[in-house]
Amino acid sequence: MDVMSAKPPTSLDVAREAGVSQATVSYVLNNREGMRISDETRARVREAADRLGYVPHAGARTLRTGHSGLVLVPLVDIPYGVLAVGIMEELDRELSRLGYTMIQYGARRLKGVAAARAWAELRPVAVIAPAERLTRQAVDVLHSAGIKAVVGLGVVGWSSEIVSTVTMDHEAIGVTAAEHLAARGCSTLTAIVPVEDGLREMGLRRASGVQRVAAAHGVPYTRVDLAFSEAAAAAMLDVWRDANSAGSADSVDGADSVDGADTAGRAPAKRGVFAYNDDYAMLLMAVLADNGFSVPGDVAVVGCDDLPLAKLLRPRLTTVRFDVATAPAVLAQALDEVVKGGEIGRHRLTLWTHALVERDST
């Protein structure tokens, strides 16, 4: 086989090589049932295809059959975590088990309907994208390009009448973390919300879970919007120190303080902080240590994601871990049904169970 061969071999080339017709080649290579083709012919065709290095042309097949088997996943803009990577891997595995080909599409450069058009050019059978990228217009483009399943990944509360959505119950995560902190005797609950785009919305949801628990337990609740920097974290700590002596509401980095009333006059309360994720938890714990706070003595910290690094912190970090095992399989299955069923469904799936991993920081 010549490496520099000008044109890739076609099924016609294979047919000639094997001395059969093009149709026979197609039947053999696609293992079509019902066609009675002699084993001898089958072998000749397969051998010819191998010898020529024949690979079918996906574009041509798509054109002819009307479906590509592609599932397109535009890369999300949020900072990747091991979690996201794990989910993608699992989803990929499930989809290929069902005969689909998952591809991740870059070109974050394109916005709105322009992006949707770029996706639609490939004529995928399904698009799985962050909910916020699926504007009404974008979805129209996708649908009119014949894409059967459009799935939006979002936070709970985001809702759309036009696409299926897979959501993550961020509020429940906040609840889990906060309940644990309350059980550990924290008399103040603080939720940290990142200011980064894409993370903020999830942070707010998680924080509202914390707030709910605080209300239920009759415990003061504070939300702090925090940039990922040591300086910002240190500023937050300064406010805490003031609050410990004075007992006033605190505000950092433009945060809205909600119910910052501290217990004045009594001994300093043990603070419980849900740090949004393990990265923020690590930031917080580093700065806490620098400023002489004791963890979990003065402050109890809960992270989220259960990064491998979380176990390496001292004290070891208590964190909320996602159970990634089942979600992608469920999603893939639902997607398959929508595609096969032919109808553009409006499913609602809330996925990803989670659990608290208790370690030393609480």
Add this chain to the structure above:
Amino acid sequence: MDVMSAKPPTSLDVAREAGVSQATVSYVLNNREGMRISDETRARVREAADRLGYVPHAGARTLRTGHSGLVLVPLVDIPYGVLAVGIMEELDRELSRLGYTMIQYGARRLKGVAAARAWAELRPVAVIAPAERLTRQAVDVLHSAGIKAVVGLGVVGWSSEIVSTVTMDHEAIGVTAAEHLAARGCSTLTAIVPVEDGLREMGLRRASGVQRVAAAHGVPYTRVDLAFSEAAAAAMLDVWRDANSAGSADSVDGADSVDGADTAGRAPAKRGVFAYNDDYAMLLMAVLADNGFSVPGDVAVVGCDDLPLAKLLRPRLTTVRFDVATAPAVLAQALDEVVKGGEIGRHRLTLWTHALVERDST
């Protein structure tokens, strides 16, 4: 526009809607130079396309023109880092500036030539894959499917006569780290090599850089093959303690110890450790602290990657940072030339400069 429309509109539909021929539609929508088409006609065509939600069919275009503009990047098997993600983003940006569409392809499920066939079906103009996946057979398949540029990403030392390669000079990274450690007065140099598949090879390269520096400085050198677990790291430390008193070669986790001769009888030497990357450095520093070693007093540690988290360690981690800025642009440019040039080139690029970021751990 009916959302549930059965068939996606074609360029013929647009032509009818605009009252022109199919060819005119193509000319207008592709902004073909040299064609003199009245502005009024152009407007009518564009408006019709918009109204119908027309999106060209990439497969059909590929079939007709013979090239897809796709650059396919099979997802790598190694644990993703922020670094890898950053590179992909940048590469994506550069490629789309040049008119290509980068897609990441999953299906890690498929191995060897089967994987190559799956890639080839999409008829990308280029494939950028980890060097180890590009076996002779796999590359044959890709070439005979007409793919112009096959680029292998690998470590320096991996070499192939059949594909272009982009390599990272891991040895130089080891040298940079080790030179710094030597300058900081370390009288013993240790290189940690991960045992994980995919990381190990890079680790060995980096370690050999450390070894070279050790030899140049006449300083004892040790290589330790380490699993990413606290237990393994603790075992390594036990060996170190023994060595400090006895002065024997050490071996952990099946490591080949190379020149483990310690300075016996003298005061305990200050050890310099290049921990392969920041993750391993963090593991090491956690376990060092647990065992009463002082950093950088007893042991100086250098990581690699400059993760955001590295600054949060106490002491702050000295690390080797990659300059990711230029590499993807260079790669994209080279790729474009190969594709445009039409010849299957055999380029050799060594990319990614790096620099030491000195902090407190040395």
Add this chain to the structure above:
DNA sequence: TTGTAGGCGTTATCAT
């Protein structure tokens, strides 16, 4: 300036 027609590689229908 615009229209006509042929063909890219594949699969599927209909003959044989």
Add this chain to the structure above:
DNA sequence: ATGATAACGCCTACAA
């Protein structure tokens, strides 16, 4: 059991 042929949507040389 196998072969001839049409059609999928698009681009482009050539004709008008």
